Amino acid sequence: MPFGASRAIGSRSDGGRMGVGSDDAVVIKVGKLAGEPTVVTVNCNDETGLGCDICHIILEFGLCITRADVSTDGPWCYLVYWVIPFLPSISIQWTSLKNRLLSACPACSIPFYVDLSRSGTSQFYLLKLFSADRKGLLHDVTQILSELELLIHRVKVSTTPDGRVVDLFFITDCMDLLHTKKRQDDTCERLTNTLGSCVSCEILLAEGFQQGFSSLPPVVAEELFRLELSDGEICSRSLSPDMRKLKKANVNFDNSTSPAHTLLQIRCVDQKGLLYDILRTLKDCGIQINYGRFLSDMKGFREVDLFIRQTDGKKIIDSGKQGALSSQLRLEMLHPLRVMFVNRGPDTELLVANPVESSGKGRPRVFYDVTFALKVLQICIFSAEIGRQTASGRQWEVYRFLLDESRTLPLANSRDNRNQIVDFVRRTLMGW
CATH class of the missing domain: 3.30.70.260 (ACT domain)
Incomplete structure (x- = not known):
């Protein structure tokens, strides 16, 4: 397994998975020191787009994901996010965050939280x-x-x-x-x-x-x-000279590393909600993520490695599909x-x-x-x-x-x- 999260999920037996209750499905370890990230762990049944839904909730609470490890074997997933507030003045209600995350996990019921994306669910x-x-x-x-x-x-x-x-x-x-x-x-x-x-x-x-x-x-x-957006419209005035060089973002597909998955590699400028933008794009395109890693360097760039495949379980080999997905990712990340x-x-x-x-x-x-x-x-x-x-x-x-x-x-x-x-x-x- 390429990432630490994969080894952690692999250490749990099927019987142990079935025994995970709602209290264990989401664990939040709040950082003790100023600036120390809080670690959010989600360990539950998997479904396509779950990682995107988790990122949506984390972003909604005013938190920035500084690092993430994602692993799934199909029916079960193990997600780890390192988060910090976007602004020091933001007050984070950690108990509410845990309940909202639990409400997004399949088979975890939080009755007093509702899915507002469904029309007619909530009263105005x-x-x-x-x-x-x-x-x-x-x-x-x-x-x-x-x-x-x-x-x-x-x-x-x-x-x-x-x-x-x-x-x-x-x-x-x-x-x-x-x-x-x-x-x-x-x-x-x-x-x-x-x-x-x-x-x-x-x-x-x-x-x-x-x-x-x-x-x-x-x-x-x-x-x-x-x-259709020109290069000059990608907010280049908002970027430092070094970051302007990467304003187009690098998106690469590698089908030689894994026999069962396509390795999607992304390197681009860091921004608020970047991981959410990537995952929602893959979710809307019907792409499944089996393993992933989200890291940052000291110069304001992000590196994302995702082992993905199509809904039919096959790798993305067709160059036309790769080009279409690459163009969509660039558009959603840059603008x-x-x-x-x-x-x-x-x-x-x-x-x-x-x-x-x-x-x-x-x-x-x-x-x-x-x-x-x-x-x-x-x-x-x-x-x-x-x-x-x-x-x-x-x-x-x-x-x-x-x-x-x-x-x-x-x-x-x-x-x-x-x-x-x-x-x-x-x-x-x-x-x-």
Whole structure:
């Protein structure tokens, strides 16, 4: 076996596997020293795409995967992730993380966690927040809701004549407990305690709520969703000179190392959610991973070795299939998020888009990162909405932010200002 994780899984007998309970399926060993990574181990029944689902949850909790070992013998898998918070200020709820990971493991039941990717699973609620106006408020609320495992689906921000702000958040609850008075009271108490006594809130059932979304104009959609990208559009301005040399990413296929698997080797620039982007691409393409290793070097690059095969159990030998998979991986690794400005009448709108998994899941923490970037830039948000749109043969999740230019630098008539904002938002999203 090529990796340590493979030896660990091989040491467990079939009988031992059958005896693994939910408490043993996910083990989290929190780092004791500052900067020391936390080790997350998942040991359970396997299914295609499980590694992607685990990475999705880890990313959703604000954690960066610094290293990973993956091993499976078909019916059983052993996954090890070394993780650290993206920001020191992020508060990680390790018990909640373990429960969410358990809910993703086949045959492990966590009844109070639900799969929000399934339509009709969760009830929408309306959170009304009343407060004094200030820059960065939307991100501060977003951070609290994220820590409470409440997902935001639409936001409407308005200002009253007396200078107060009314924020309307349409949300769903990952724990599916927001129908209880205790969960609602705890949420409002957390918001008021953190944001100050001048804040008040209430939570109502959003009956009849629909994820309505106005389609983008055809010209804007064509620019935002186009698949053909030039080298100059791969965010090279966000990279150091050494990292620009590798902006195209190296993707190689080796069918000589293993008699039963194709070795997929990737070396590319490190970025937030890189392993997730690789695994979701392989998942959507129906590629199975049997062994894998995810490592980083000291210069900001990542090395990924994956022993893979097709759903029929065969190696990927056809050059056409290799080329198609290589092109798809490069696109998803180098440009997983799209960011651009458009004019919306006299106003300015910031658009951010990312492809949706075939399972229906969108990329985690996009709304969090964009509001954080705009808070740092001291740009006020007038309104925001999140929706889905089909283009270029796939579904996209689109975030639309209507910016309030009355209290910030003018954007509509300044190309340099726009480019700087787009660059900073993209860097934040990519973790650069």
